[in-house]
Amino acid sequence: DGGITQSPKYLFRKEGQNVTLSCEQNLNHDAMYWYRQDPGQGLRLIYYSQIVNDFQKGDIAEGYSVSREKKESFPLTVTSAQKNPTAFYLCASMTHRGTDTGELFFGEGSRLTVL
Amino acid sequence: AQKITQTQPGMFVQEKEAVTLDCTYDTSDPSYGLFWYKQPSSGEMIFLIYQGSYDQQNATEGRYSLNFQKARKSANLVISASQLGDSAMYFCAMREGPRTSYDKVIFGPGTSLSVIP
Numbered sequence: 111d112g113g114i115t116q117s118p119k120y121l122f123r124k125e126g127q128n129v130t131l132s133c134e135q136n137l138n139h140d141a142m143y144w145y146r147q148d149p150g151q152g153l154r155l156i157y158y159s160q161i162v163n164d165f166q167k168g169d170i171a172e173g174y175s176v177s178r179e180k181k182e183s184f185p186l187t188v189t190s191a192q193k194n195p196t197a198f199y200l201c202a203s204m205t206h207r208g209t210d211t212g213e214l215f216f217g218e219g220s221r222l223t224v225l
Numbered sequence: 226a227q228k229i230t231q232t233q234p235g236m237f238v239q240e241k242e243a244v245t246l247d248c249t250y251d252t253s254d255p256s257y258g259l260f261w262y263k264q265p266s267s268g269e270m271i272f273l274i275y276q277g278s279y280d281q282q283n284a285t286e287g288r289y290s291l292n293f294q295k296a297r298k299s300a301n302l303v304i305s306a307s308q309l310g311d312s313a314m315y316f317c318a319m320r321e322g323p324r325t326s327y328d329k330v331i332f333g334p335g336t337s338l339s340v341i342p
Binding site: 140141143145150151152153154160166168169200212215216 | 231258260269275320331333
């Protein structure tokens with residue numbers, strides 16, 4: 111089945127360590143997005159990529175980095191510069207082919223806890 | 226700058242009754258899309274309904290309808306005949322730009338809906 115796979119589902123890290131969250135899609139979607147969600151709050155956009163080898167900052171990009179070397183993959187690195195990285199991270203993709211709405215398709219999320 | 230407001234942090238509704246979840250948005254772009262998503266306690270995000278800024282009619286999808294008032298920049302979600310499985314967080318979202326664009330999509334803070342038996 112086509113979909114978006116995020117890994118790991120749960121991740122613990124010590125302060126000062128970088129960590130990379132994986133996001134892979136086999137939907138052949140052009141655009142990919144990373145969001146952060148804190149408890150009881152909405153989703154905030156970290157980065158998004160409309161095409162391979164290009165990406166744009168969202169509203170809370172500081173302390174995060176991304177790459178888009180392949181259409182299928184959009185990994186997110188949470189660096190030690192991110193002051194409060196404990197959160198639920200959601201990856202999503204979007205296409206406009208064969209759809210009238212262009213909605214986001216989401217992965218199941220990765221829950222990062224900094225100890 | 227884009228902004229989404231959902232003024233109801235929490236809502237209760239009796240099973241089988243209808244409920245309206247409010248959403249207002251702010252944008253200067255004449256072309257945009259509005260979305261509603263449902264997030265159960267499991268954390269998955271479920272797409273419910275879409276309204277384009279140039280769509281003449283309000284969107285409907287089964288028990289979900291979107292009350293789109295463009296002049297007021299309002300896009301309220303109406304859930305008819307509520308079911309226990311409707312208990313979840315509901316998020317309003319907006320994408321600026323035409324339907325074919327891959328621009329940023331922003332979300333509101335959400336409304337927690339609880340359906341009472």
